[in-house]
Amino acid sequence: MRKNILIALFVFGMIFSLQAQAPQQQQMKLEDVQKALNLVDKPQPVPEKYKAGFDAITANDSLAMLTYIASDSMEGRETGTHGYAMAAEYAASLLKMWGVKPAGDMPSFGGGRGGARGGAPAANPPARTYFQEFGLKTVTDVQTSVTIEVNKSGAQKSRTFQGGVDFTAGMGGAGSETITAPVVFVGYGLTEPTIQWDELKGLNLKGKIVLVLTEAPGRDDPKSPFNSKKEIKDKYFPAAPTGDQMMVAMRGGGPQRFNKIAELQKLGPAAIIQVANNGTDAAIFRQLSNPRRVNDERPVVNKPRVRMSVAGDTQTPMGQGGGTTLTITREMANLLLESTGKTINDLKKQIETTTKPASVPLDAHMTIATTAKTALVRGINVLGIVEGSDPTLKNEYFVVGGHYDHLGKWEDYIYNGADDNGSGSVGVLNIAEAIAANPVKPKRSIIFGLWCGEEEGLLGSRYYVQNPTFPIDKTVGYLNFDMISRPYDETTIARARTRYNVPGAEELVKKIRTPWFVTLSWTEGTTLADISREMNKYVGLDLALQGNALGVGSGGSDHASFASVKKPFVYYMAAMTTDYHQTSDSVEKISGELIAKISQHGYLTIFAFADK
Numbered sequence: 001m002r003k004n005i006l007i008a009l010f011v012f013g014m015i016f017s018l019q020a021q022a023p024q025q026q027q028m029k030l031e032d033v034q035k036a037l038n039l040v041d042k043p044q045p046v047p048e049k050y051k052a053g054f055d056a057i058t059a060n061d062s063l064a065m066l067t068y069i070a071s072d073s074m075e076g077r078e079t080g081t082h083g084y085a086m087a088a089e090y091a092a093s094l095l096k097m098w099g100v101k102p103a104g105d106m107p108s109f110g111g112g113r114g115g116a117r118g119g120a121p122a123a124n125p126p127a128r129t130y131f132q133e134f135g136l137k138t139v140t141d142v143q144t145s146v147t148i149e150v151n152k153s154g155a156q157k158s159r160t161f162q163g164g165v166d167f168t169a170g171m172g173g174a175g176s177e178t179i180t181a182p183v184v185f186v187g188y189g190l191t192e193p194t195i196q197w198d199e200l201k202g203l204n205l206k207g208k209i210v211l212v213l214t215e216a217p218g219r220d221d222p223k224s225p226f227n228s229k230k231e232i233k234d235k236y237f238p239a240a241p242t243g244d245q246m247m248v249a250m251r252g253g254g255p256q257r258f259n260k261i262a263e264l265q266k267l268g269p270a271a272i273i274q275v276a277n278n279g280t281d282a283a284i285f286r287q288l289s290n291p292r293r294v295n296d297e298r299p300v301v302n303k304p305r306v307r308m309s310v311a312g313d314t315q316t317p318m319g320q321g322g323g324t325t326l327t328i329t330r331e332m333a334n335l336l337l338e339s340t341g342k343t344i345n346d347l348k349k350q351i352e353t354t355t356k357p358a359s360v361p362l363d364a365h366m367t368i369a370t371t372a373k374t375a376l377v378r379g380i381n382v383l384g385i386v387e388g389s390d391p392t393l394k395n396e397y398f399v400v401g402g403h404y405d406h407l408g409k410w411e412d413y414i415y416n417g418a419d420d421n422g423s424g425s426v427g428v429l430n431i432a433e434a435i436a437a438n439p440v441k442p443k444r445s446i447i448f449g450l451w452c453g454e455e456e457g458l459l460g461s462r463y464y465v466q467n468p469t470f471p472i473d474k475t476v477g478y479l480n481f482d483m484i485s486r487p488y489d490e491t492t493i494a495r496a497r498t499r500y501n502v503p504g505a506e507e508l509v510k511k512i513r514t515p516w517f518v519t520l521s522w523t524e525g526t527t528l529a530d531i532s533r534e535m536n537k538y539v540g541l542d543l544a545l546q547g548n549a550l551g552v553g554s555g556g557s558d559h560a561s562f563a564s565v566k567k568p569f570v571y572y573m574a575a576m577t578t579d580y581h582q583t584s585d586s587v588e589k590i591s592g593e594l595i596a597k598i599s600q601h602g603y604l605t606i607f608a609f610a611d612k
């Protein structure tokens with residue numbers, strides 16, 4: 001997520017009001033807290049079976065690897081750059097050194113990397129490489145203009161507006177494109193059967209441009225049907241996130257959210273045009289004219305936005321070219337509505353007072369012209385494998401992964417990404433070394449994956465689950481590391497304590513040791529949580545376990561790709577700090593001990609799970 005703070009807050013504020021609703025987190029019960037918290041301050045000696053691998057993981061090695069991976073020479077490991085490719089070569093050489101086998105592509109003759117190069121086909125089938133390579137499309141310099149044509153009492157009128165001046169453009173398509181379509185006004189664009197509310201009834205939005213108000217009608221009117229029930233109110237008028245809730249939400253984390261835009265996109269519109277439920281154009285222009293308040297403590301890095309998608313991928317909105325979303329002013333909305341003789345505020349008032357929809361196709365056309373520069377860069381996932389010990393079960397796989405990429409550099413600034421996610425990458429490498437060093441191997445095979453493109457939308461891990469180098473239907477689970485090196489402190493732990501501080505749990509919560517507090521999200525209906533608790537006896541972390549239903553992978557990291565193909569996962573994360581996505585996320589702030597302990601816990605957990 002590379003946005004500057006102010007525009008991010010503005011866009012975020014808009015999107016948040018549109019996405020509506022973070023269901024209030026239910027107060028936990030005492031037994032839930034007792035099940036969630038697993039606090040071990042005196043670890044026991046690790047069983048002999050796992051010992052050699054366990055002892056191979058050290059704080060010193062973790063820090064040594066991270067110092068290289070997060071060094072300025074790696075230039076912030078942005079996907080598709082030289083810095084990332086150098087880091088990938090480094091990881092491949094470590095895996096080779098530890099005897100971890102390549103698990104990437106079969107080299108194609110005439111130029112495979114990390115293996116055979118050019119010349120005639122070899123006698124034996126060539127070995128795999130450590131790289132899974134694929135084409136990524138980048139989109140930069142996106143410029144958008146909009147032309148509105150209205151027909152009023154027979155007179156044809158058209159006006160053109162500029163992105164960044166008259167409106168803001170959202171994520172948009174996969175490059176230069178022009179969309180022309182008739183416009184339909186859908187009010188708030190909501191369908192809520194529980195209150196017999198349907199603003200889309202009888203409308204075919206396919207290929208149309210949809211004009212929609214943000215939020216829901218009657219925010220401050222207790223008589224509004226959207227204030228009639230707590231769950232409806234929480235859904236459409238959520239409390240704005242505070243402090244680190246905002247940070248978690250900006251990572252795509254936090255409770256699952258209803259997303260109005262995503263719901264409308266399912267109906268196949270050519271584009272979605274939103275106008276703020278409340279607010280004035282003056283407020284929008286003030287924001288657009290004064291894009292950024294600098295924080296003197298923080299360098300302003302004007303890194304141009306680069307959007308990326310897997311070349312040829314038709315799964316994602318960007319890949320499909322659709323998904324254009326604009327936020328417009330009331331001035332533009334009123335021009336579109338001219339044929340109705342009403343303004344957007346008139347229609348808003350009508351919907352709120354009559355509590356009835358006012359959706360209507362408009363006698364207006366809109367043309368959205370987007371120009372952009374596109375290019376192709378090389379995506380590289382680094383992949384290694386340690387074969388299982390059981391003649392049959394070795395054909396089943398457990399994947400251990402984390403993203404290797406980060407935000408790159410701009411002018412003199414480098415986003416070293418030591419915590420995000422240099423630390424998680426070191427965690428993956430630690431477990432690879434441990435499994436390779438341990439004489440006893442788990443029955444099933446273990447695949448190690450360092451993904452690219454996470455910062456651009458989980459591109460590398462999504463590519464892997466769609467193009468696995470080992471059968472995904474034989475894949476039994478996934479472990480994800482993302483940001484495992486910054487210990488909690490009194491500030492960051494405060495929220496966690498509040499969450500668990502229910503009547504009767506006071507003593508237990510008091511025992512939480514901030515430096516060793518780690519959240520572990522896991523997939524319910526599996527033995528992963530029991531195994532994690534069992535193995536923590538030998539490690540001594542203060543674990544907070546959070547269950548997810550199979551297929552649900554909230555939290556905005558690569559486990560979501562595996563959850564999307566219904567694979568159970570465990571996902572480790574330490575503290576979220578204010579260095580998140582800043583140039584200040586550097587190695588001197590890292591705890592090598594924390595990386596090592598979390599890696600040891602992950603090693604034992606996946607070993608036991610893959611050995612069942």
Ligand SMILES: [Zn+2]
Nearest residue numbers: 420421482483
């Ligand atoms: Zn990350």
